[in-house]
Amino acid sequence: MGYPNGLVSVSPGKQPLFSFGVITDVQYADIPDGRSFLGVPRYYRNSLLVLQKAIQNWNNRQSISFSLNLGDIVDGYCPKEQSLEAVKKVVKEFDNFNGRVYHMIGNHCLYNLPRSKLLPLLNLPSADCAYYDFSPIPEYRFVVLDAYDISAIGWPDDHPHTVEAVNLLNEKNPNLEKNSPDGLVGLERRFLKFNGGVGKDQLKWLDKTLQDATKSNQKVVVCCHIPLDPGATSKESLLWNYDEVMDVIHRYDCVKVCLGGHDHKGGHSVDTCGVHHRVLEAALECPPGTNAFGYIDVYEDRLSLIGTDRMASTEMDVYVPDFQLAMSGCNLKLYPFDLIYLLVLVMMIRR
Numbered sequence: 302m303g304y305p306n307g308l309v310s311v312s313p314g315k316q317p318l319f320s321f322g323v324i325t326d327v328q329y330a331d332i333p334d335g336r337s338f339l340g341v342p343r344y345y346r347n348s349l350l351v352l353q354k355a356i357q358n359w360n361n362r363q364s365i366s367f368s369l370n371l372g373d374i375v376d377g378y379c380p381k382e383q384s385l386e387a388v389k390k391v392v393k394e395f396d397n398f399n400g401r402v403y404h405m406i407g408n409h410c411l412y413n414l415p416r417s418k419l420l421p422l423l424n425l426p427s428a429d430c431a432y433y434d435f436s437p438i439p440e441y442r443f444v445v446l447d448a449y450d451i452s453a454i455g456w457p458d459d460h461p462h463t464v465e466a467v468n469l470l471n472e473k474n475p476n477l478e479k480n481s482p483d484g485l486v487g488l489e490r491r492f493l494k495f496n497g498g499v500g501k502d503q504l505k506w507l508d509k510t511l512q513d514a515t516k517s518n519q520k521v522v523v524c525c526h527i528p529l530d531p532g533a534t535s536k537e538s539l540l541w542n543y544d545e546v547m548d549v550i551h552r553y554d555c556v557k558v559c560l561g562g563h564d565h566k567g568g569h570s571v572d573t574c575g576v577h578h579r580v581l582e583a584a585l586e587c588p589p590g591t592n593a594f595g596y597i598d599v600y601e602d603r604l605s606l607i608g609t610d611r612m613a614s615t616e617m618d619v620y621v622p623d624f625q626l627a628m629s630g631c632n633l634k635l636y637p638f639d640l641i642y643l644l645v646l647v648m649m650i651r652r
């Protein structure tokens with residue numbers, strides 16, 4: 302079977318367990334085209350057409366059981382008196398999908414509306430909490446993280462999470478303009494105001510959720526607007542405490558794939574524990590006539606992203622040999638075969 306960008310399915314004929322749609326960084330605004338700070342063109346009105354195309358495509362397939370919006374539905378340049386209507390307009394567009402849409406919040410959503418006004422509009426499982434999990438089938442669980450839990454955007458100015466974020470930014474980023482990475486070196490370049498972090502309570506919840514998933518023998522997909530792996534994104538687009546989140550994830554071996562947005566060019570990496578990180582290409586940066594959306598077919602042994610136009614197709618295997626995990630310092634589970642392998646290795650070394 303051929304895919305739009307030339308990839309070929311490795312096991313034609315095999316039915317997916319389920320399929321879901323993906324899109325990110327729509328960043329709609331009813332304003333003329335513009336550019337990012339670094340000069341990359343942004344098409345604020347066309348992005349809504351990209352979303353409409355995505356929904357049409359998912360609906361036509363009939364096999365897409367739900368969709369993920371990885372965040373940033375409205376752009377920060379949207380005139381503030383239009384913010385509420387713009388958010389409602391994009392959510393209404395998503396509602397044309399014949400299935401459930403799971404939304405995530407992004408920095409641009411929070412430039413437009415405070416959390417107290419934004420969250421109730423997004424049909425989240427709980428109207429006052431932006432992290433949650435769901436199971437489309439008993440064998441799979443999706444964990445949605447709130448990347449702006451600790452953030453200088455969105456909470457009231459005197460909220461403890463704003464205070465924690467401002468203190469961290471002051472400690473880590475000496476620039477007056479806290480969105481500027483000037484002078485920051487290596488991974489420290491992530492300490493920018495347009496990024497955020499996962500707070501202590503959310504980390505505990507993540508740990509408990511992954512423990513539950515492990516007990517239930519579920520495979521897990523973690524979704525977060527801000528990417529979690531330096532290999533899949535630029536240093537300026539990384540979650541502040543990506544390392545703490547990944548430490549929790551690597552404690553278990555149930556997480557197979559992490560999905561993100563935010564870094565508009567997209568990216569893909571496989572970390573030291575075999576977890577795939579796929580940062581999706583932004584709808585906002587599609588010149589008129591092009592698209593960036595996709596759907597993911599979930600099979601027993603892999604997740605297959607079928608992208609359209611600017612969203613690259615990606616094969617993500619979900620099998621990681623236990624011995625490889627042991628060698629990389631990840632969660633260690635020894636099976637009889639691994640023990641024999643280790644025994645032979647020790648005997649060879651002692652010779």
Ligand SMILES: Nc1ccn([C@@H]2O[C@H](COP(=O)(O)O)[C@@H](O)[C@H]2O)c(=O)n1
Pocket residue numbers: 336337338339478480481482495
């Ligand atoms: N190298 C950079 C990048 C960004 N900024 C600041 O961040 C703001 C948002 O950037 P966009 O890519 O979304 O346009 C931008 O307006 C700058 O204030 C920066 O200072 N240096």
Ligand SMILES: O=P(O)(O)OC[C@H](O)CO
Pocket residue numbers: 373408409495535537538563564565
């Ligand atoms: O959220 P934006 O549009 O400000 O973009 C953030 C950048 O991707 C970070 O490099």
